[in-house]
Amino acid sequence: MIYGDSNLVVQQTMMTCDAVSDTMIAYRDMYNTLEGTYDGCELAHVSRASNEEADHLANLGSTRAAVPPGVFLEIIHQRSIKENNVTISVKKSPNSDPTADSAVLPDNPANEQAAAGAVEVLAIEPTWMKPLLAYMLEQELPEDTTEARRVMRRSKAFTVINGKLYKRSVFGIFQRCISLEEGHDILLDIHQGTCGHHAGSKTIVAKAFRAGFYWPTALLDAQAIVSKCETCQMFATKPHAPASELKTTPIA
Template identity: 25%
Template sequence: MGIRAAIERKIKVLEVYEDSALVIYQLKGEWETRDPKLVNYRRLVLELIEEFDDITFCYLPRDENQMADALATLASMIKAPAHCCNIEEEEEKDDHPWYQGILRYMKSREYPNQATENDKRTLRRLASDYVLDGEILYKRRKDQVLLRCVDAVEAKQILEEVHEGVCGTHANGHGCYWADLTKGI
């Protein structure tokens, strides 16, 4: 979600997971930060975490970081053209995302037209696993991690960015972490 995004949402207790022991132990102050580029970054993060009542930095070994591995594997399987379209410029929009019924129910407690009683019951059950934050819908995993729901256009853009290496190769274990945090901060 990014530290600034968590602050904007007035979250007071936060757990941060990272698959780079170096980053975690530097943020915890257990290891010295020597890289000049990271010294200022660490200072900024330490200022931002003052906004939280409790914040925990947790090392998550790379082999347990299944989501990043799954995205990297998926991206490597896609053959992207040499040029990629910029979705924002084309102003494409998915008017019927897969989660439209859940989003509508979460916003206004309205059911889709022609929904049977069984459909309504199923929708209520499904909705209990989702969280609505403003206009953004999240799926809550069993471990309470929130996954942002994206439509087909956003999914395409994410896959293209991963394939292009916007986050760098995942081989170094923390390329995407730094890219995500700098966007979130």
């Protein structure tokens, strides 16, 4: 018996719910393959109120406490599934070499090296983290005096763990600092994703922070998402106030 805290994942794996995402389909196929090596296997959903073990482990991870005896810790750095490679189509000229197609095939080593190089470029720390990391790791400050004071003041709320920047929340939870693009995607998924319910801006920001993420423009990004959401605008509460100020009518 395998227990999971995501009811959607459990239903998709047990074939009671259709899997639409390519990533989830790949994970489900891997589960079906591994299931054949056992005499029997079944997934069951555990509600949040009954999932005390997961809450205890989450608290250990957020506080960076020592792992208690009897608890096995495994750090997974790579996905269990292999992502589908995309074949790039190139329009060939009449005098082109027929063997030139190998340069765009997914299994081409040169193409894999180019993809790996692209990933390394995208892994550069975002701009808003650079001054904090430079000051906390190498004691480097911006040339501007005002900006340097601002960096020194803000650095008191942050810490560096394994080269990654974390923010200490008021509840003692370490929130991993992410880029603005990643934060926008997280808010979009919380707001109108598979389990999204089109909540307000403050609600989805609070959910993102409770999940252990932080970026400085979270509230502004959430307000922009909610204000541009077509469904939210369609079913929002309509004001009944008049469009213009009321005018008094003189009585003769």
